[in-house]
Amino acid sequence: INVDSNVLYPAVSYPVPVGTPMISPVVQWDHTQAWDIPKVEHFSHSSGGSKSATIYNIEINSESSDNYLIEHCIDGRFLYPATGYLVLAWRTLVRSRGIGMETTPINFEHVKIHRATILPKTGERPTGLSMDTFISDGLIVYLSMLGCFILSRDNGKLQWTGNWVTFLDTMLQMMVVGIPAVDVHVSRCLDSIVAGGVQISGLHATVAPRRQQQQSPPTLEEFPMLDVDYTATATHLDLLSPYEATLEELAVASAQWNPLNDPAPGKMAAGADLVVCNHAWGALRTDPRQLVANLASGAKEQGFILLHTLLKGQTLGETVAVLTSTTQGNNQCGLLTQAEWEKVFSEGSLTLAILADSSDHCVWLTASQAHSGIVGMVNCLRQEPGGNRIRCMFVSNLNGSSATPSLQPGQKSMESVLEGDLVMNVLRDGQWGSFRHQLVSHDLKEELTESAFINVLTRGDLSSLRWISSPQHRSVCISPTVQTCHVYYSSLNFRDIMLATGKLPPDAIPGDMALQQCLLGMEFSGRDPTGQRVMGLLPAKGLATAVEADRRFLWEVPLSWTMEQAASVPVVYATAYYSLVVRGRLRPGETVLIHSGSGGVGQAAIAIALSKNCRVFTTV
DSSP: OOOOGGGGSOOOOSSOOTTOOOSGGGOOOOOSSOOOOOOGGGOBOTTTOOBSOEEEEEEOSTTSTTGGGGGOEETTEEEOOHHHHHHHHHHHHHHHHTOOSTTOOEEEOSOOOOSOOEEOSSSEEEEEEOGGGGOOOOOEEEEOOOSSOOOTTTEEEOOOOSOHHHHHHHHHHHHHHSOOOOEEEEETTTTEEEETTEEEESOOOOOOOOOOOOOOOOOOOOOOOOOOOEEEEESSGGGGGGGHHHHHHTTEEEEEOOTTTOOOOGGGTTOEEEEEEEEOSSOBSSOHHHHHHHHHTTEEEEEEEEEEEOBTTSHHHHHHHHHHHHHHTTOOOBOBOHHHHHHHHHHTTOOOOOOOOSSOOOEEEEEOSTTSOHHHHHHHHTTSTTGGGEEEEEEOOSSTTSOOOOOOTTSGGGHHHHHHTOSEEEEETTEEEOOOOOOOOSSOOOOOOSOEEEEESSTTOGGGEEEEEOOOOOSSOSSTTEEEEEEEEEOOOHHHHHHHTTSSOGGGSSTTGGGSSOOOOOEEEEEOTTOOEEEEEOSSOOSBSEEEEEGGGEEEOOTTSOHHHHTTSHHHHHHHHIIIIIITOOOTTOEEEESSTTSHHHHHHHHHHHHTTOEEEEOO
16 A cells, blocks of 8 residues: 555645644544454354364363373473464364364464463363464474384484374474484474474574572571560650650550659569660769669669760760750769769679770670570661670570570680670580571582582572582583683673573573573683683683683783783673774774763773774763
């Protein structure tokens, strides 16, 4: 159809004046005529006149003829084979025409399977087929009855068991994997595979993403919940009135107490595990010994007192003291130094556990009861400013008869623990150790090997990144242009990140790279068989202890370069040189605009352009 819109309106002289209306709003579709569109339900069987759609119920229980499908399992899911759709379509066609399946050759053209069908472990899965199922790109299948058929590297044997689905699906796997038992012949040049009476051409397989790696079952431990009651106090209850609703929501009781003047009243006396007092708003207006004694009256015998106050001699404390002195008159006792507070606590028969100072001395927290909760407390304190000073000694005996030693720093048995300076020191049944959070894998086998490479077991799951043992490299390579090099350094490129995180599918890599086991690693530096320092490019699998590299993509490392520096050169400079010089035909004196000049390729492009005396503009 050749539509000439110029004949639809009078000739127009250009340029048109301002305000000339556009013609596009007046061009519309003509819907006055109705056109018949054929649908699936318009077609029927030649014999019975029923609809052409056919429903097949697929069952995989032990009594079903489709039970063999349980062997087609990927990531714990039973997938219906790709060739199963073709066999169902073939079966539907011969049934609609009342002819035998084994005596009817069939030709499928332009078949494209969009998604997989997951079969339930129990019950059945209905699958519908209609005549338009046959029309859908890139795959041609010729079928006829076969008896016993062919497979090696490109030839071999494929067993015929009377099941078309398993036979055809095995052919597909041979073409994908590259190991072609009916006589099977794989032709890479013709992009086809032939077995008996079946020929498959133009097959393009898409790598299906695997599910994220399933973590091992968690280790269950029992940690009894502590029943903690909180009480908020103020010098007057009216000060807590604005927060009454919040306190009730948090189940926090309220009480009146002024520790500057009075000891803990009534039920609060000697009833708290921790008494917290915030006196960082100014200088003291009472005797510090009385304040500490009043706070201690509210704590249990083995309880804690946490006092937040300002120190004498520090800028913040002195500044606040000066600003508040005019309103407090002469009743204030002023600020105390660190040494003076230590003396006050000592006179009150209190052991100084934590002191807020600016030194680098370690603060040790100790606990001799298994359910003290000290591990969680240490983890929280380590996240606070200065938390790197926190250390812990914890007695966690599993055997009730095990002795509980004294955890005082002066004890001789504690000297080795203090010298070790570990964050978490745990004594369990007479043996010192430490707690570590570590993922335990029970299904991965480890072995000593000289040849290994790095790969992700599940694409998109970085936690599955592992060292994987690889076959020993041959001392003499098959190709004269390939040689084995020992890797010293291997760079991590943006493509590696995109592939490992699953954001770039393997199909995006040119050639047949998508079918390889590992795609990570594009460049390296190391030594060739003669001991020469080299750097080189690789199509993949460069994150390894040894690689088979093409001599044509190896370069000698200059004496002034380190191996680490050399490993970052090949990809960026080869990319920039190929783009500018080979494809762009860059000439001396030309002007070049380079985007993202701060990146690796950008820096290489700038260096190459400047080496040719070009004028360079760049963006960052």
